[in-house]
Amino acid sequence: MSALTDAFAAAKAENRAALVGYLPAGYPSVDGAIDALVAMVEGGCDVIEIGLPYSDPVMDGPTIQRAVDAALAGGVRIADVMRTVEAVAKTGVPTLIMTYWNPIERHGVDRFARELAAAGGAGVITPDLTPEEAGPWLEATKTHGIDTVFVVAPSSSPERIAIVSGVTTGFVYAAAVMGVTGARTEVGTAAEHLVARVRASHDGPVAVGIGVSTGQQAAEVASYADGVISGSAFVKCLLDAETPEQGVHAVGRLAAELAEGARQGHPARS
Numbered sequence: 001m002s003a004l005t006d007a008f009a010a011a012k013a014e015n016r017a018a019l020v021g022y023l024p025a026g027y028p029s030v031d032g033a034i035d036a037l038v039a040m041v042e043g044g045c046d047v048i049e050i051g052l053p054y055s056d057p058v059m060d061g062p063t064i065q066r067a068v069d070a071a072l073a074g075g076v077r078i079a080d081v082m083r084t085v086e087a088v089a090k091t092g093v094p095t096l097i098m099t100y101w102n103p104i105e106r107h108g109v110d111r112f113a114r115e116l117a118a119a120g121g122a123g124v125i126t127p128d129l130t131p132e133e134a135g136p137w138l139e140a141t142k143t144h145g146i147d148t149v150f151v152v153a154p155s156s157s158p159e160r161i162a163i164v165s166g167v168t169t170g171f172v173y174a175a176a177v178m179g180v181t182g183a184r185t186e187v188g189t190a191a192e193h194l195v196a197r198v199r200a201s202h203d204g205p206v207a208v209g210i211g212v213s214t215g216q217q218a219a220e221v222a223s224y225a226d227g228v229i230s231g232s233a234f235v236k237c238l239l240d241a242e243t244p245e246q247g248v249h250a251v252g253r254l255a256a257e258l259a260e261g262a263r264q265g266h267p268a269r270s
Helices: 003-013 030-043 062-073 078-089 101-107 109-118 135-144 158-167 190-199 215-222 232-240 244-265
Strands: 018-024 047-051 095-098 123-125 147-149 172-175 206-209 227-230
Touching: 003 018, 018 030, 018 062, 018 206, 018 232, 018 244, 030 047, 030 078, 030 232, 030 244, 047 078, 062 232, 078 095, 078 109, 101 109, 109 135, 135 147, 158 190, 172 190, 190 206, 215 227, 215 244, 227 232, 227 244, 232 244
Parallel strands: 018 047, 018 227, 047 095, 095 123, 123 147, 172 206, 206 227
Antiparallel strands: none
16 A cells, blocks of 8 residues: 555545645746645645646646746756655645656656655656556656556547556546646546446546536546546636735635535445
């Protein structure tokens, strides 16, 4: 059992879905992002994803890209991301990095895993890394005791889902829709079907992301998934805020709303 699987197990024991919240490191500043992430924990997030700013974020929609571009322009580097992880992990909540593969490879696969473990990080989500190319990464994460989270999509075949499930630890990230991240008026029906397909070959937690921005949507996802993931909605809180302090308050309020939805929507399961 890892800190990440413990968090999902604790949520299940309380008859609710776990809430996973995302923000990129370094926006509106390194310290400002830390303050916002801690507010998200205090608002009810069970797991935190910290985005590693990257110049070619193929999965990220325009909201996250705006914040990431600003972080990069401010000079944010991997050392700042690790400092952010360390600060948030001190809250006791499992803290992940969400990153594309290129920064890990350039930094050094073993070095990245080692530094993350030293910072108290729980694992990494790698949306563009395929299991077939993940050998060195799986070895490094096993050596340093951190979880590996892979992504499946509505287009994933049963064979692909089984392969991804076989290398994933912590939880499987089920993308609710095809396309980039971003808040949506509805999550869509494909996500529930995808979760059912994942459970056919995976007995661990399944969390759904892309599009969740309201308590009602969180409740909808929580009715069939083990975890509710929200990112763009939190980022939008910071982008829309007139001051960093207002942004911190806004993400805390949103976390509380989503956490309540995750609790209300989760049915009793054996």
